[in-house]
Amino acid sequence: MPVKTTTDHYGIVDKVVLMGATGSACVVHTHGATITSWISLGKERIFLSKQAIFNDVKAIRGGIPVVFPQFGPGKLPQHGFARVTRWEFLGHKDSVDGVQARFLLTENEKTVASPWPYKFRLVLTVFLGETDLKLSLNVENTDTREFDFTSLLHAYFRTNDINGTRLQGLAGIKYVDKVLGTRDEVNPEEPLVITGSTDRVYVDAPDSLALSFENESESLQLTKTGFNDFVVWNPWIELAKGMSDFGDTEYQEMLCVEAGSVDSPVVLPAGQHWEGVYTMSVQKN
DSSP: OOEEEEEOTTSOEEEEEEEOTTSOEEEEETBTTEEEEEEETTEEOBOBOTTOOOSSSSOOSBSBOEEBSOOSSSSSSTTBSGGGSBOEEEEEEEOSSOEEEEEEEEOOHHHHTSSSOOOEEEEEEEEEOSSEEEEEEEEEEOSSSOEEEEEEEOOEEEOSOGGGEEEESOTTOEEEETTTTEEEEEOOSSSBOOOSOEEEEETTOOSEEEEEETTOSEEEEEEEESOOEEEEEEOHHHHHHTOTTSOTTGGGGEEEEEEEEEEEEEEEOTTOEEEEEEEEEEEEO
């Protein structure tokens, strides 16, 4: 069976496990449609904090949460409501290449009463192959009014040592430095190595990056379409200590490389669709 599900005490699906024919696997919690595990070639590729809270209220710390319709702070709570709302599991289908599952979020009483009061249909499609994980986020404006939004797939990747982690492909790309409060900074060198608290929005970034790990025989190819930007984040020492759902030293074990459209909002007329796709592929070095 390519998919297993678990249900809560109301009989509603709360977790979906996708299983590939060759041992690959992916776990998706319907709270936030958050991916909390991706195993490929026998190795866990996604970071999930040991202190992550699963209470159907708080965002899950780690994995790949869906950020919509607001990135960062603003009129809504941090990163919007999609990552802290229960999504509906629409079902799955399998093929010779892998297995696919779909998840749906639409407006509810809370969102309609919020500062972002529009009707919408948000579908996350998760495709699991032997060595790749493909996420497609489709936004449909079902309102009678135009709306705008920012969004991203907030991917936490696992690394054994942040000091030996390398991100290739961003040389010469302008970025907003949210730690320093500046913009139009440019990476002076390649690859990018994290040496302190990092929170950067790479604007109009290339569609393909490579994430490699020292002394490991595999790397990750990260490819986006539809999304404009890449966000790179690591809290480092002091910020890690201030998060109750994140271990004090876990910053050494992760790096967020997030595909999104966040520097400039996406403007979506009534009745129109928009799609962003993020594909992660394991590559032999």
